[in-house]
Amino acid sequence: MTDASTPVPPKSSLYATSDRVKRRNRSETRFRAYGFAAITVGVLALILLVISIVSNGASAFRQTYITIPVELTEARLDPAGNRDPAEMARVTTFGYAPLLAQALQQHLQGQGISMEGVTPRDLMAMISQEAPAQVRALVLANPEIVGQTVTMEMLAGGRIDGYFKGRVTLESAERDSNVSPAQLLLAERMAEAGLIETRFNWAFITGPDASDQRPEAAGLGIAILGSFYMMIVVLVLALPIGVAASIYLEEFAPQNRFTDAIEVNISNLAAVPSIVFGILGLAIFINFAGLPQSAPIVGGLVLTLMTLPTIIIATRASLRAVPPSIRDAALGLGASKMQSVFHHVLPLAAPGILTGTIIGLAQALGETAPLLLIGMVAFVREFPDAPPEGFFDPTSALPVQVYNWTQRSDPAFVERASGATIVLLVFLLFMNAMAVILRRRFERRW
Amino acid sequence: MPLIWIILAVLALGAAGYVLGRKRAVSSAGGDIRILHSLPNYYGMNVFLTAVVPALLVLVVWLLVQPAVIQRQVTQLIPDNDIMESGELSLIMSDVRRVADGLDRALEQGALSREEARMIRSEFTNIRETLASIGVALGDDVNADVLAAAQRYRTLQTTGNTLMTAAVLILAALGLGYAYSRTHKDFRARNTVERAVLSILILASTIAILTTVGIVLSMVLETRDFFHLYPAREFFFGTEWIPSFEGGSHLGLLPLLWGTLYITFIALLVAVPVGLFSAIYLAEYAGRRMRGIAKPMIEVLAGIPTIVYGLFALITVGPMLRDYFAEPLGFGTSSSSVMTAGIVMGIMLIPFVSSLSDDIINAVPQSLRDGSYGLGATQSETVKQVILPAALPGIVGAILLAASRAIGETMIVVMGAGAAATLSLNPFEAMTTVTVKIVGQLTGDTDFSSPEALVAFALGLTLFAITLGLNILALFIVRKYREQYE
Numbered sequence: 001m002t003d004a005s006t007p008v009p010p011k012s013s014l015y016a017t018s019d020r021v022k023r024r025n026r027s028e029t030r031f032r033a034y035g036f037a038a039i040t041v042g043v044l045a046l047i048l049l050v051i052s053i054v055s056n057g058a059s060a061f062r063q064t065y066i067t068i069p070v071e072l073t074e075a076r077l078d079p080a081g082n083r084d085p086a087e088m089a090r091v092t093t094f095g096y097a098p099l100l101a102q103a104l105q106q107h108l109q110g111q112g113i114s115m116e117g118v119t120p121r122d123l124m125a126m127i128s129q130e131a132p133a134q135v136r137a138l139v140l141a142n143p144e145i146v147g148q149t150v151t152m153e154m155l156a157g158g159r160i161d162g163y164f165k166g167r168v169t170l171e172s173a174e175r176d177s178n179v180s181p182a183q184l185l186l187a188e189r190m191a192e193a194g195l196i197e198t199r200f201n202w203a204f205i206t207g208p209d210a211s212d213q214r215p216e217a218a219g220l221g222i223a224i225l226g227s228f229y230m231m232i233v234v235l236v237l238a239l240p241i242g243v244a245a246s247i248y249l250e251e252f253a254p255q256n257r258f259t260d261a262i263e264v265n266i267s268n269l270a271a272v273p274s275i276v277f278g279i280l281g282l283a284i285f286i287n288f289a290g291l292p293q294s295a296p297i298v299g300g301l302v303l304t305l306m307t308l309p310t311i312i313i314a315t316r317a318s319l320r321a322v323p324p325s326i327r328d329a330a331l332g333l334g335a336s337k338m339q340s341v342f343h344h345v346l347p348l349a350a351p352g353i354l355t356g357t358i359i360g361l362a363q364a365l366g367e368t369a370p371l372l373l374i375g376m377v378a379f380v381r382e383f384p385d386a387p388p389e390g391f392f393d394p395t396s397a398l399p400v401q402v403y404n405w406t407q408r409s410d411p412a413f414v415e416r417a418s419g420a421t422i423v424l425l426v427f428l429l430f431m432n433a434m435a436v437i438l439r440r441r442f443e444r445r446w
Numbered sequence: 447m448p449l450i451w452i453i454l455a456v457l458a459l460g461a462a463g464y465v466l467g468r469k470r471a472v473s474s475a476g477g478d479i480r481i482l483h484s485l486p487n488y489y490g491m492n493v494f495l496t497a498v499v500p501a502l503l504v505l506v507v508w509l510l511v512q513p514a515v516i517q518r519q520v521t522q523l524i525p526d527n528d529i530m531e532s533g534e535l536s537l538i539m540s541d542v543r544r545v546a547d548g549l550d551r552a553l554e555q556g557a558l559s560r561e562e563a564r565m566i567r568s569e570f571t572n573i574r575e576t577l578a579s580i581g582v583a584l585g586d587d588v589n590a591d592v593l594a595a596a597q598r599y600r601t602l603q604t605t606g607n608t609l610m611t612a613a614v615l616i617l618a619a620l621g622l623g624y625a626y627s628r629t630h631k632d633f634r635a636r637n638t639v640e641r642a643v644l645s646i647l648i649l650a651s652t653i654a655i656l657t658t659v660g661i662v663l664s665m666v667l668e669t670r671d672f673f674h675l676y677p678a679r680e681f682f683f684g685t686e687w688i689p690s691f692e693g694g695s696h697l698g699l700l701p702l703l704w705g706t707l708y709i710t711f712i713a714l715l716v717a718v719p720v721g722l723f724s725a726i727y728l729a730e731y732a733g734r735r736m737r738g739i740a741k742p743m744i745e746v747l748a749g750i751p752t753i754v755y756g757l758f759a760l761i762t763v764g765p766m767l768r769d770y771f772a773e774p775l776g777f778g779t780s781s782s783s784v785m786t787a788g789i790v791m792g793i794m795l796i797p798f799v800s801s802l803s804d805d806i807i808n809a810v811p812q813s814l815r816d817g818s819y820g821l822g823a824t825q826s827e828t829v830k831q832v833i834l835p836a837a838l839p840g841i842v843g844a845i846l847l848a849a850s851r852a853i854g855e856t857m858i859v860v861m862g863a864g865a866a867a868t869l870s871l872n873p874f875e876a877m878t879t880v881t882v883k884i885v886g887q888l889t890g891d892t893d894f895s896s897p898e899a900l901v902a903f904a905l906g907l908t909l910f911a912i913t914l915g916l917n918i919l920a921l922f923i924v925r926k927y928r929e930q931y932e
Contacts, residue, residue: 024824031826035727038720042744042800045793052762053754244650252644253651265654271847271917272910273854275881276661279906282888283664290513305657312654338640366751369856369881373888388450399753406760406861414761421754432749 053421059165060419063201063216064156066127066190070103072139074147083143096132096139097124100154113189117182126183128155130210130217156196158216158412160187164198167415204419208381209396209404215412218405220420222380226296226395227365229387233300234307234364239357241304242311243346249312250319251341270309277306278370286374293375294394296384302374303364310363314356318349351442358435362428368399376400398424452505452611456618460498463622467493467629475631484636492635495642496625501618508610516602523595538592545596546603665910668894668903675897681904687867687878689887689898697901699908701867705877709788709863710852712873716792718845721799726829728800729807748797752857759790759862767874777874780864785873787863791855795848802847806840806924807833839923846920850913856881880905 017025074081076095078088101124108115108123115123131154139146155161159179162168164187173181190196207219245262253259281302285291291298322345330340371377376397384393396404398420405417468490475481482489517539524538629635673681676697684698724744728737764781767789772778810833818828834841864876865886887902894900 024827028824028826031829032727032731035723035731038723039727039732039740039744041720042724042747042793042796043740045796046743046747048762049750049754049758049793052758056761241650241653244647245653248644248647248651252647262651262654265658267921268914268917269654269657271850271913272661273856273881273913275854275856275884276665276906276910279884279888279903280657280661280664283668283903284660287894288514288664289510290517305653308653308657336636336640338643362749366753368751368753368756369860369885372885375889377889399751402753402757403857403861406757417757418761421757424751425754428749428751 053418053425056415057418057420057422059167060204060415060422061201062165062198063204064161064164064196064198065153066104066156066196067151067153068104068107068195069149070100070135070152071149072135072146073099077139078143078146083146085140085143088143088146089140091136093132093136096136100124100127100131100135107195108190111193111195113186113193113195115186117180118186122180122183123186125179126157126160126187128157128214128216130155130214155216156187158214158410160184160196161198161216162412163187164191164196165415167412204416205423208383209379209401210381211379212408212410215408215410215416218413218416220398220401220423222383223396223398223401223420224423225384226299226376226380227398229296229384229391229395230300230303230397231361231365232387233297233391234303234361235357237300237304238307238311238360242308242357242360243315243353245308246312246315246319247341247346250316251337251345266309266312269305270313273369274306274367275369275373277302278373280305281370281374292392292394294378294380294396295392296395296397297391298374299371299376299397300391302370303367306367306370307360307364310360311353311357314359315349315353318352318356319345321352322348348444351438351444355435355439355443358431358438362431362435365431366399366424366428368397368403371397371400372403377404379404398427449509452614453502455615456498456501456505459501459615459618459622460494463493463497463626464490466622466626467491470626470629471631471633471635474629482631483634484639488635488639489629489633491639492633492642493622493625493629495639497618497622499642499646500621501614504617505610505614508613512606512610516599516606519602520595520599523598524591538595541592542595542599545592546599549596549600661910665903665907668900669907671895672897672900672904675900681901685869687883689901695898697897699880699905701869702878702880702883702905703908704869705784705863705867706853706879706881708784708873708877709791709859709879710849712784712788713791713795713852714845714849716789717795717799717848720792721796721848722803722841724796725800725803725807726833729804730825730829730833744797744800746797747793748801750794752794752855753861755790755794756857756861759786759858763790764862772874775874777872780874780876782862782864782876783874784863784877787859788873790862791852791858794855794858795851798851799844799848802844803837803841806837806844809840810836839926843920843924846916846923850916850920853916854881854909854913856885860885880909884909 076099077091079091080087101120104123104127105115105120134154135152138152156164157179159168159173159176160183163173163179163184168176168179168184170181170184173179173184187196203217203219205219205224206221207217208222209219210217249259249262253262281298285298285301286293326344326348327340330344331337335343376395377400378394378396380394380396382393384390384395402417402420402424405413405420468486471482471489472479472486479486520542521539524542681697682699684696685700686696686698687701689695689697724740728741732740760782764783764786767783767786768779768781771785772780772783814832814836815828818832823831859879860882863879863882865878865882866876867878867883868875870877884902884905887899887905
């Protein structure tokens with residue numbers, strides 16, 4: 001019983017690809033392209049991010065300075081004439097500002113630089129508001145220079161600085177109430193005469209933060225120090241506690257409810273949103289235990305709790321990687337369990353533990369959200385003392401400083417925030433590179 | 447005595463104990479350490495631990511309890527009508543503390559003598575000026591009650607500190623003496639030391655539990671206070687978020703939750719395809735060199751702190767989206783929007799999704815692939831019809847974990863999403879999230895008895911519950927799936 005209508009198989013040849021195969025191959029190519037596109041998107045995002053931060057922030061490391069001779073008139077700065085710093089301190093920065101204005105005006109006239117379109121008031125606005133304070137600090141530190149004419153290097157105002165970095169242009173100055181094109185043209189002439197120069201800005205890395213009005217003076221010193229203090233606290237607390245906890249869980253813990261509870265807790269804590277740790281810090285360390293706000297000790301404690309799971313997970317992995325034969329050999333030679341762990345297993349696991357710790361510290365260094373809640377956003381201009389007292393002084397932290405600067409209105413702070421981000425990323429890069437090198441050098445494969 | 451000196455003194459006692467204990471053990475064996483039960487160092491260690499550990503524990507507990515006790519004692523001195531006047535006990539207490547610290551500092555700098563500091567009267571001396579001269583700024587003039595409380599605070603503080611120093615040092619000395627007297631050649635020093643070390647290890651591992659308890663307690667207690675002041679129904683089902691510190695605020699969770707979920711959705715829309723496809727490409731197609739370059743680059747994205755992503759959203763992605771999409775298409779003029787935050791958060795999650803999926807794809811047994819190739823399937827057909835279905839539960843778990851990450855993320859939304867609590871569908875509009883509002887309500891000077899500040903704790907608890915639920919679900923799915931092939 002044959003069915004005459006059996007479809008005749010289409011003529012196919014091994015040498016010609018059929019439509020179906022073509023379609024399948026096309027779909028294969030397409031799928032591959034999707035995958036490649038996905039990778040490209042990821043890599044492009046990284047490149048775009050780095051370019052965006054670097055192009056915005058690189059200029060923060062350079063700063064524009066005005067150099068002019070300033071006559072430090074005795075009549076103004078030391079009316080009593082006895083060079084007593086305590087009495088001279090009565091002259092505030094408002095007493096110094098006119099001196100600078102006068103000096104600038106005179107020097108420009110002397111150099112034959114025309115000041116057309118720039119009133120004396122505008123002229124003063126070209127110097128940073130920070131400059132009188134700088135001069136005052138210098139005079140109070142060396143009272144004997146009063147009465148002399150000293151060549152001073154002063155910060156230029158934020159807009160003038162922006163002009164030399166390309167952030168402010170003559171067109172944008174038309175619309176800006178804080179700067180006029182005439183001021184910029186004058187700055188240009190001053191630069192030609194060698195009175196204004198732009199050079200590397202150490203004060204950005206070492207100086208304290210400055211107020212909203214003077215972005216040109218804002219620095220990262222306190223933030224870096226604060227972050228450093230917190231890292232010390234984290235290292236001192238998280239490393240021993242994390243290692244102790246991992247040794248117990250990996251080597252001694254019996255299988256019971258209690259151990260299970262700890263395990264579940266650790267894996268959950270690793271996934272709890274960081275801001276929740278901030279709430280914990282606020283409620284327990286500040287409101288309950290009465291520790292001071294914005295202090296590195298509180299930040300360090302909160303970050304310790306956040307870093308612990310990372311360190312514990314890394315430590316346990318590297319303890320597990322030590323082969324059981326090492327333990328057996330130690331036990332066989334008469335060591336106690338504790339001795340076998342502390343004398344043999346732990347030293348062999350040390351490189352892995354160190355690597356995990358550095359990565360945990362790097363995470364903690366970049367963490368921002370919990371620090372906002374424990375008052376690290378406060379404006380701090382005083383450097384903290386040396387530890388241990390310094391742990392209780394108010395400071396800022398690097399990532400929080402970035403956030404802080406983005407919240408200010410002057411556009412010059414965008415540059416500062418990006419510059420601070422570059423510093424943060426350099427620190428992170430350094431730490432991660434160290435972790436990679438440690439792993440490459442010391443990790444042993446069994 | 448400053449804290450650091452107490453600790454150093456205790457450690458010095460311990461070190462002395464170590465040397466003494468070791469010496470005594472060796473001499474009790476007549477100099478022949480083979481007769482000793484344990485190695486000589488264990489005898490020293492035993493004395494050291496007995497001297498140091500209890501003393502330091504007492505120190506820590508004392509430091510935690512003393513402020514609370516003093517607070518209670520001093521609070522009784524402040525009459526009720528003072529509290530009524532300034533409205534807030536904690537404000538008065540901070541004044542009291544500042545006056546007390548100021549007096550102490552004046553003593554230190556020699557601006558006041560010990561006698562003067564003790565006898566100072568607000569009626570005769572302007573305390574505010576005296577303290578201002580040494581750099582302690584007070585908001586108000588000091589009244590007699592605050593001064594009395596400050597004086598009481600100072601005496602209690604001094605006695606407390608003296609007692610603490612004495613107790614800790616005596617305890618350390620006692621421990622030293624006790625352990626020293628027990629040191630003998632037959633004493634099982636190693637066993638004792640090892641038991642002590644073990645209990646230290648156990649103590650360290652309970653910190654994880656304590657942290658969780660701390661998190662839950664700190665939020666639950668404050669949330670309970672919040673629900674006394676503000677009805678829970680209106681919090682969970684309210685559709686308006688209008689906090690006002692004069693009272694009469696609307697604190698509805700729904701707009702915040704909507705913003706959170708919307709942003710999370712967009713983030714997953716970016717992260718899941720990109721992460722999944724790059725994981726597939728790297729696992730199945732990419733050559734060794736390509737993998738060596740692309741994989742670390744994608745993983746670098748995971749190491750970048752969220753504040754950097756936030757800055758990226760604020761200065762680059764936000765303005766770009768506004769100028770090229772939102773404004774030309776008439777969707778709005780805000781640079782901070784759901785889209786901005788969502789896309790940047792998606793980028794942040796790419797490495798998270800891709801590394802989790804990578805693990806899961808690699809866990810699919812090779813035999814399944816080989817079977818599929820043997821039947822003539824192409825690589826993409828194998829991926830689509832064999833590997834992905836087999837890995838599906840794991841991938842769902844990974845997506846849930848990524849979602850929980852996105853829901854709890856703070857800095858990107860603080861800087862990229864805006865602060866307006868709206869229930870809207872337009873992705874180019876600024877919206878706000880639970881985390882943004884926690885930061886908003888708790889930064890700056892906050893009064894911890896008002897519902898506007900306490901609501902942050904309720905928000906935190908909600909966030910904690912949601913992320914915890916998602917994590918547990920994800921871990922459950924992943925674990926269940928792993929068992930299939932093991």
